[in-house]
Amino acid sequence: MNIDDGTDTRLRLKDETVELTQDEEGQWLAQGITVDQDVGQVELLGGDNQVLASTELSTIPAWLSLLPALIAITLALVFRQVILALFVGILMGGWILHGMDAKALLGAFGDSINVHVLEAASDTSHMSIVLFCLLIGGMVGIISRNGGTQGIAQRISRVIRGRRQAQTSTALLGMAIFFDDYANALIVGNTMRTITDKMAVSRAKLAYIIDSTAAPVSTIALISTWIGFQVGLISEAMSSIQGWNESAYSVFVNALPYNAYPILALAFVFMVTWSGRDFGPMLKAERRMLSEGLQQTKRSSREAIVEEAEITTKTGIPIRAFNAVVPMLVLAGVTLGGIYATGLEAWGPVNMPCGTFSVKGILSAP
Secondary structure: OOOOOOOOOEEEEOOEEEEOEEOOOOOEEOOOOOOOOOOOEEEEEOHHHOEEEEEEOOOOOHHHHHHHHHHHHHHHHHHOOHHHHHHHHHHHHHHHHHOOOHHHHHHHHHHHHHHHHHHHHHOHHHHHHHHHHHHHHHHHHHHHHOOHHHHHHHHHHOOOOOHHHHHHHHHHHHHHOOOOHHHHHHHHHHHHHHHHHHOOOOHHHHHHHHHHHHHHHHHHOOOOHHHHHHHHHHHHHHOOOOOOOOOHHHHHHHHHHHOHHHHHHHHHHHHHHHHOOOOHHHHHHHHHHHHHHHHHOOOOHHHHHHHHOOOOOOOOOOOOOHHHHHHHHHHHHHHHHHHHHHHHHHHHHHHOHHHOOOHHHHHOOO
């Protein structure tokens, strides 16, 4: 910035000269430049090839961009500490960005906390997810305390006669709670854990069924919190395409047949539960559960903490499924109603087709 309009400014990279253009904010921009590792210095030239400014370039090999993610995944699998693994991944990315030397490590540590973590924590969309999970966790705790979870378990136990039915019921309940994946995992896990334990289904198998129904069904359901996020991404991408007049929601619906992962994940869940066939570590977990039972199965320290923190029904409270069904219905109704209300607000009465506030019109909002 701060370059006179009449100045013949150019950018020189190695032996290549690039013309500059000025934008509305007064910044001089160079577009369409590809920088490789051979370019060590960039110079800003004025009239008579006078060097107005120069700077050294530090290029990063492309393969290093995979390193933070690989380190985070490896640490999470080895130590089973997800938060620590994610932070180390952020730290590694900052270290690469700052130049990969001893001094850069200190700067990367400071930026990891003061910039990346702080900005993520102050982001309203991120904090809304954290708050949503905390509230759902509180609701699940209340349901466990008021006898609702045990009431549902007793009702379902009356019709379940074996391991296959227990696994299938878990998958079907996971399909039923489609409006949010976090709510799905918390509710289905706490509701079906007692039943699957009774039917000698391993915790690993329960976790697989819940994980492979929660996110996939929320991803392809026509109305869910995930759908709003996906439609927003589609709308943002489509805004840069000139002449495109199809709604983002319509694009999402038309792309559903090509959404292979969630469809296959749900199909595999029912194939595994109905066939009774397991593979690899899952097979070992199932055999160990059948031979040793839950009490004799060796658990990790974290699993032991979870077991000790399990919320029991308050003494004197009647055990009824009604105590859990009502909060779940309220949660589903409020969530879907909130999706409708926010969509209605974003769409507005002026843009609504034919002036009607229909569900289809709101969901078709670009």
